[in-house]
Amino acid sequence: MADKTYPKPSAPAPGAGPGRLGGLDKAELLDLLRRMQLIRSFEERAGQMYGLRKIGGFCHLYNGQEAVGVGAVSALDLEADYVLTGYRDHGHALACGMDPKAIMAELFGKANGSSRGKGGSMHLFDASRHFLGGNGIVGAQIPVATGVAFAQAYRGRASGEGAKPTGATLCFFGDGAIHQGAFHESLNLARIWKLPAVYVVENNQWGMGTSWKRVSSLEEFHRMADGYGMVGVDVDGMDVLAVREVVAAARARALDEGIPTLIEAETYRYKGHSMSDPQKYRSREEVDEYRSRDPILVLKDRMAAAGLVTETEWEAMVKETDALVDESVAFAEAGPEPAPGALYEDVYATELAL
Amino acid sequence: MSVITYREALNRALDEELERDGSVFLMGEEVAEYDGAYKVSKGLLAKYGARRVVDTPITELGFTGLGVGAAMAGLRPVIEWMTHNFALLALDQVINEAAKMRSMSGGQFKVPIVFRGPNGPAEYLAAQHSQALASYWAHVPGLKVVAPATPADAYGLLKSAIRDDDPVVVLEAEMAYSWKGEVPDEEYLTPIGKADLKRPGSDVSIITFGKPLKIALEAAEALAAEGVSAEVLDLRTVRPLDEAAIRETARKTGRVVVVDESWPVASVGSHVAHLAARDAFDRLDAPVELVSGEDVPMPYNHGLELAAQPSVAKIVAAAHRALYKES
Ligand SMILES: Cc1ncc(C[n+]2csc(CCOP(=O)(O)OP(=O)(O)O)c2C)c(N)n1
Numbered sequence: 129m130a131d132k133t134y135p136k137p138s139a140p141a142p143g144a145g146p147g148r149l150g151g152l153d154k155a156e157l158l159d160l161l162r163r164m165q166l167i168r169s170f171e172e173r174a175g176q177m178y179g180l181r182k183i184g185g186f187c188h189l190y191n192g193q194e195a196v197g198v199g200a201v202s203a204l205d206l207e208a209d210y211v212l213t214g215y216r217d218h219g220h221a222l223a224c225g226m227d228p229k230a231i232m233a234e235l236f237g238k239a240n241g242s243s244r245g246k247g248g249s250m251h252l253f254d255a256s257r258h259f260l261g262g263n264g265i266v267g268a269q270i271p272v273a274t275g276v277a278f279a280q281a282y283r284g285r286a287s288g289e290g291a292k293p294t295g296a297t298l299c300f301f302g303d304g305a306i307h308q309g310a311f312h313e314s315l316n317l318a319r320i321w322k323l324p325a326v327y328v329v330e331n332n333q334w335g336m337g338t339s340w341k342r343v344s345s346l347e348e349f350h351r352m353a354d355g356y357g358m359v360g361v362d363v364d365g366m367d368v369l370a371v372r373e374v375v376a377a378a379r380a381r382a383l384d385e386g387i388p389t390l391i392e393a394e395t396y397r398y399k400g401h402s403m404s405d406p407q408k409y410r411s412r413e414e415v416d417e418y419r420s421r422d423p424i425l426v427l428k429d430r431m432a433a434a435g436l437v438t439e440t441e442w443e444a445m446v447k448e449t450d451a452l453v454d455e456s457v458a459f460a461e462a463g464p465e466p467a468p469g470a471l472y473e474d475v476y477a478t479e480l481a482l
Numbered sequence: 483m484s485v486i487t488y489r490e491a492l493n494r495a496l497d498e499e500l501e502r503d504g505s506v507f508l509m510g511e512e513v514a515e516y517d518g519a520y521k522v523s524k525g526l527l528a529k530y531g532a533r534r535v536v537d538t539p540i541t542e543l544g545f546t547g548l549g550v551g552a553a554m555a556g557l558r559p560v561i562e563w564m565t566h567n568f569a570l571l572a573l574d575q576v577i578n579e580a581a582k583m584r585s586m587s588g589g590q591f592k593v594p595i596v597f598r599g600p601n602g603p604a605e606y607l608a609a610q611h612s613q614a615l616a617s618y619w620a621h622v623p624g625l626k627v628v629a630p631a632t633p634a635d636a637y638g639l640l641k642s643a644i645r646d647d648d649p650v651v652v653l654e655a656e657m658a659y660s661w662k663g664e665v666p667d668e669e670y671l672t673p674i675g676k677a678d679l680k681r682p683g684s685d686v687s688i689i690t691f692g693k694p695l696k697i698a699l700e701a702a703e704a705l706a707a708e709g710v711s712a713e714v715l716d717l718r719t720v721r722p723l724d725e726a727a728i729r730e731t732a733r734k735t736g737r738v739v740v741v742d743e744s745w746p747v748a749s750v751g752s753h754v755a756h757l758a759a760r761d762a763f764d765r766l767d768a769p770v771e772l773v774s775g776e777d778v779p780m781p782y783n784h785g786l787e788l789a790a791q792p793s794v795a796k797i798v799a800a801a802h803r804a805l806y807k808e809s
């Protein structure tokens with residue numbers, strides 16, 4: 129399961145340079161492209177499996193938003209840093225290098241799933257990848273993430289007041305979540321205690337059937353950072369390299385200066401809110417407009433123009449990621465149902481004396 | 483008499499009360515333009531406009547508290563929680579503000595507000611979205627709590643709740659929204675605080691409320707097939723409880739099975755079991771049985787989630803125990 133192929137965060141090289149884009153070389157760029165394509169392929173298949181009733185309940189797909197998850201996580205060092213998110217979590221889990229087989233099996237509710245079939249789509253976790261879930265309550269992950277950042281600062285500063293935190297914590301949430309009190313309380317806490325937190329609001333334009341513009345007092349979410357004396361930035365969430373760059377800078381700011389950052393990534397979800405959403409609230413044209421800026425095709429085209437990916441390499445990549453998803457479905461199909469006795473397992477970390 | 487769904491019954495109640503009283507308004511996430519996450523408010527925005535059918539940002543604590551203030555200032559808010567799971571964010575405003583305002587002000591204020599939405603497990607939704615929270619509300623003096631299980635009761639209880647001068651929490655159920663039942667065409671109110679005998683019987687009493695009424699009635703049917711006459715009492719209101727009705731059925735049959743889909747500890751079900759034991763002690767022929775949800779967070783896996791909930795088989799087995807009968 130260990131998957132540590134991400135390039136370590138580094139300041140982007142000035143200019144593209146020969147054979148590079150956004151400071152990354154061909155291998156690094158291919159890795160970003162592959163991760164996005166794996167998510168796309170995984171989500172397409174998850175949608176099909178839902179149609180076949182292999183998956184039930186709420187299943188929120190990440191198609192269209194791949195550049196945010198992949199770009200942001202690629203700027204982290206997952207040996208030290210942590211990631212938390214909401215219920216639209218398959219993409220973030222895969223971006224963190226979580227095993228697609230364990231995820232698909234979890235969606236199937238099988239005992240070989242990442243949460244042994246108890247969590248399902250909304251509750252993916254992988255302790256080994258520093259991926260702390262997978263939260264179904266809108267906004268609830270934001271204070272929790274702030275607490276993880278608190279622990280990083282607490283540990284780091286054990287060696288002295290000015291010492292650095294042990295890492296940074298990245299928290300994803302949606303445009304709908306940003307109005308919860310939990311968000312606003314967290315930002316203030318992160319700022320007054322100089323916590324190494326990076327908050328990423330994925331503005332995918334809709335919170336269920338509600339346009340973000342209809343429920344926000346501000347037109348620019350990143351300006352909410354001003355109210356808490358933090359740094360706020362906005363970024364094109366369809367551009368994986370741009371996302372990577374702002375997250376790398378935010379991470380450095382969190383570690384070196386103890387200043388948390390709020391990043392607003394403009395993006396779009398191609399699919400309905402969940403599998404049962406008839407999507408009457410938006411137009412075909414709107415979806416098509418964003419699809420024309422598809423994050424995977426944008427990167428692929430830029431790489432092709434710079435001679436960094438050939439059509440043959442791309443086709444091979446699609447084939448390889450599709451095969452991995454096939455394997456994941458087979459793994460999930462073959463997985464056993466949880467034993468009836470599992471019902472009372474994992475409720476407490478300690479044995480209860482009954 | 484018309485046969486309509488539970489969802490349509492709630493919609494009719496809302497529609498009539500919005501029509502009748504200009505101080506009634508509906509507020510919540512996706513209630514207006516989306517017609518409600520579960521379509522309970524379908525058509526109401528079109529009919530009453532955005533002043534009275536109000537979409538909110540995702541801010542449960544904020545709009546629940548706003549409702550409390552609006553009620554203190556003389557309006558009659560109906561606050562929709564998309565589900566009771568999300569109402570946990572608003573617990574403070576319900577428990578510390580709505581429920582206590584009357585008492586804290588020495589009777590100067592009333593808080594005529596309705597909090598409503600689906601409660602209890604649905605399917606494949608896992609721990610955070612599938613839980614029965616009746617006990618949280620039922621615990622609190624100052625609140626009234628109703629749990630309609632049929633379209634007719636959904637209509638009549640919601641109308642009563644809206645007209646009540648105290649805060650009323652309505653426990654609906656996602657799984658019940660599409661259930662059908664007969665609802666009288668003429669207007670009526672179902673009294674808060676009154677249980678309803680849904681099936682008379684003589685050998686054993688099954689006492690329940692909300693969604694599990696369906697399986698309680700199925701269990702009674704299964705018991706009838708083996709010659710056992712089970713009585714099914716639907717509490718309908720869990721605060722204030724109809725203690726007289728509990729006493730009556732418990733004393734009548736002398737054998738009691740309480741069914742509550744919540745966790746068993748400190749629940750409505752455990753309290754009802756206590757009342758039955760206290761008020762029918764001299765008539766009971768067996769210990770009072772409690773069929774509850776299992777004492778675990780709800781798992782996603784379908785087999786496990788079914789195993790975690792009350793079922794016809796569990797109710798029948800509990801009745802057998804109360805009757806000292808082999809299962
Ligand atoms: C506290 C809470 N309230 C309501 C919901 C129901 N709900 C689930 S997702 C959602 C919309 C969230 O939109 P956004 O934050 O923009 O995230 P997106 O779905 O676009 O990724 C709502 C209202 C919930 N899960 N939790």
Ligand SMILES: [Mg+2]
Nearest residue numbers: 302303334335
């Ligand atoms: Mg959104």
